[in-house]
Amino acid sequence: MIKVNGLCKGLVSGLLLLAANSVYALPVTYNFSFTGSVTSLGSNVVYRSYDTTPTVAFSTISSTPTTNLFGFTALPSTITASGIFTVNNWGSSYTGTVNFDAASGNTLKIVGGNANTTLYASDDTSYLTGGFPALHFTNGQLDDFDYKKTTVSKFNSNFLTFDDATYVAPLATGVTGKTTGKNWTEYRVFNAMAGTWSSNLAVSPVPEASTYAMMLVGLGLVGLMGAARRKSLALPA
Numbered sequence: 001m002i003k004v005n006g007l008c009k010g011l012v013s014g015l016l017l018l019a020a021n022s023v024y025a026l027p028v029t030y031n032f033s034f035t036g037s038v039t040s041l042g043s044n045v046v047y048r049s050y051d052t053t054p055t056v057a058f059s060t061i062s063s064t065p066t067t068n069l070f071g072f073t074a075l076p077s078t079i080t081a082s083g084i085f086t087v088n089n090w091g092s093s094y095t096g097t098v099n100f101d102a103a104s105g106n107t108l109k110i111v112g113g114n115a116n117t118t119l120y121a122s123d124d125t126s127y128l129t130g131g132f133p134a135l136h137f138t139n140g141q142l143d144d145f146d147y148k149k150t151t152v153s154k155f156n157s158n159f160l161t162f163d164d165a166t167y168v169a170p171l172a173t174g175v176t177g178k179t180t181g182k183n184w185t186e187y188r189v190f191n192a193m194a195g196t197w198s199s200n201l202a203v204s205p206v207p208e209a210s211t212y213a214m215m216l217v218g219l220g221l222v223g224l225m226g227a228a229r230r231k232s233l234a235l236p237a
Helices: 002-023 209-234
Strands: 030-041 043-052 057-064 077-087 096-099 108-111 117-120 134-139 141-149 155-158 161-163 166-168 184-190 193-197 202-205
Touching: 043 161
Parallel strands: none
Antiparallel strands: 030 077, 030 193, 030 202, 043 057, 043 184, 077 108, 096 134, 108 117, 134 141, 141 155, 155 161, 161 193, 166 184
């Protein structure tokens, strides 16, 4: 019986060690999340620029409130980016780029607002052509989040800032207006929401199926050891 218990203990120790090593083996898949703080809620504004070479003067033609992508109506408000990525040697010294394009196998979503509006990696304009969206890290800290959705419900992220701004020019051109004889161009600036990302990520490893299998076998062996011990205690002296 002692030999059986010793064998079981050895197997359990070995399996637990393998499980621990597999969690932190290279490469490793991780869950991640980080937040963005909305710092301003804006309007749909039309500007007119007047060519006063070498400078350009701007005049506001109209400004109307507009609904932002996530339906925020007051500050403070937050959005969350989360998903799964696979990298080598993740840690406080990790420096590199994690891509979320179609070929990467990584996943990304951005969620916010009472309606839980969700943007996915596949909504990025460059998702199918490669390289984007992307997270850039220096010493384990996020220093750039590249994301650009140029279709309806636009969203743009660059470095650690984000907005839903779109610049359309020209809407119209002419040589009349407040500055007679000068060329002018009208621009629409749609910036209903803007904010900043946190550089700190919550990251946790995703155990592989083989890890779970080894842990279950280990638990089974622990149960076997307990049953064998109870049986040995029940035997008459």
